[in-house]
Amino acid sequence: MSIVSRRGGAGRAAAGTIPTPRRISAGTGAGRYRVRHRRPVRRRLVFLSFMAPAYVGLGLFMVYPLVSAIYFSFTRFDLINPPEWVGLANWEFLLEDPNVRQAAGNTLWLVVVMVPARVMGALLTALLLNRVRQGRSVYRTLFYLPALVPPVAGTLTFAFLLKPGTGPVNSLLHAIGIEGPLWFNSPEWAKPSLVLLALWSVGDLMIIFVAALLYVPTEHYEAASLDGANSWQKFRFVTLPTISPVVLFAAVTGVIATLQYFTQAAVAANVASGTATTGGGISSTFGFPEGSTFTYPLWLYVTGFRFQALGYANVLAVVLFVVGITATAILLRRFRAYTGRA
């Protein structure tokens, strides 16, 4: 066996830290073959028996549904009868479906705007909270509380706060001579309103950043101060590199969650539309106004459970999975390129 993966060692050495071995490989080729065969069969069985619950869980709840979704995407499927093979028909429709283009466009907008806004909002709040000397824990609790509010309740509250005409936000704006926007009732303002809602409930990320910031060694700040670094330079060259794994975590989980963005968009559209939903169900108001809040998972739900085109819904699900995996891989690669870390 050999010790490998010295990537990043030079960088850390330059920063004054001691490079440590981070990954031990079993080697390659014949060496690995010999090692494996020297391991007793019994030991491997013990290993497998310990891992079995995890393997079974992964198989049942991840591999099986995923493979099923791929299979069902080639079928006409209605939950009642056995699926009927239709070849590439569902996949061909994907290319000419105007709803999927609109839904993907809205979701992409949210990924590009909402994820960075949430990460930056959470980081900024955490930085400010770390500067507070008195009542820090009270402020932390206050800022974290919105994250505990269920998404439906939070969205309902925001929809009523931002209701044009009768909502308190526009009433306050009107009192100071500003004509407030239509918020969730405006195609231009609906998505930004959702971003505001996301920023309000940024407490979950904020608390992680608060913890990460506490682990930045104070010696580094002292050294930077001695070198004459200003606040921005300390943040850029000390804080940010140290907490970058947490930033990566926030970005990856944020992108995945936003690709699956459903509840808030559905509830906000329904409340803002003020429309009857009995008989049609809530999905008849999805996207209000003018499709501006119509996200990809909403279209997936509508095709599957409202239009009963479950074969096509599985196409959308598989595409969403692939996009999620690809986005995660790209983020990880960019992170490695930026930091030199694995």
Added chain:
Amino acid sequence: MNRCMRGVALAGGALAVVLVGSACTPGRAPEPLAVPTAAPEGEVEFWHFFTDREANAIEAVIADFEARFPKVDVVVKSGQDDTKLLQAIGAGTGPDVGLSYSTDVVGKFCASGAWKDLKPYLERDKVDLSQFPDTVRSYTEFRGKRCAMPFLADTYGFYFNKQHLAEAGYTAPPKTLAELTDMAKKLTKRKVDGTIERAGFLPLWGFYEFSPSHWPPVTGARWLNADGTSAIGGDPAWREILNWQKELVDWYGYDKLEKFRASLGDEWSADNAFHRGKVSMMVDGEYRIAFLRDQAKDVEFGTAPLPAHNADRYGAGYVTGNIIGISKNAKNSEAAWALIRYLTTDTASVVKLANGIKNVPTTQAALSSADLQVDAEFKTFLDIFRHPMTVTTPPSVVGPAYEETHSAFLVKWQSGTAKDLDAGLNEVDRQINQLIKLAG
């Protein structure tokens, strides 16, 4: 075998399991019918979507049924929805009897076999289907297969504020679209800056019950062709409705209307714009009468049929309703059928349900029953319900996809985002037909 090959083999194995599992879904042999004289017995599970006051009305009628059939025990589960119902049937755990709030599911439930074909029961028990109006019969069957029975109906008509009309010098509601336009303009009040203070009529698609589904009766516009494909793009009657609506929207100014709509209360709250006198005329169902009498006692309102494009169509309206059926995997089909028959054809039961839930009854006998609580406002809806040109949205294999695809385009059309009506409607046709093809 390297790691990659093992992954491929694992995925292949899993796929094989899925294929085998999917292909081996067992079928069930048809259950033999009981002799006509046999009394139903045993437990029957009944799922419905009602809650609160309406659920209590159901419970009362179920108690009557159990008194009539003492060997049957009905287990009622309220607050259920169609998606849950379909998933439960697919998983083999569905109820014996399901009640859906939407005729949209008839196409899917009948075509897929999620609900049983009721023909054998209807023929055995000699149930006369002519007791239901034609429109009601049409929304409870699909491609000649009757898998559902009608369970009360909602009928849509026109509400007007008598005081507002009187102030403007009107003594009767509009009967034509042209009259509606004139009255809407005269009843509208604006501030100096043009902002709408009160709308005579709010013609935005998506506002409360101002839905495209409710307007075909006024011109005879069709949704689907005989072969189930979309008829929207090729039917000039749709253009008459859409052009009339767009002209009225443009008179108000789309932005001003949107701003006004955004300031209004929710449809199902006491702040409903009609309750608050913010709109003078609107489209709504017969159930609004009960809401108005409960939440806006000081509003003097009248009811009428929708204004029509041609005089001969005046009096017709839109009807939809609740539907009830027996699950494919019902455990006690005979008792399930007995319950459905009682709830949908027994006059006393139908009248009691209509009075309790404040919906329109669906049998001719119940409609003319002396026990049915009818006043002048409610009678309007009974007359609309009986009108020969009253229509519903036809069942389709894709449920409401044709309505929602159409509505999505209309929202862009009314705002001016979409400029070409013909091209837009043709694109609507194309999308609907693709979805129908996908769903089979």
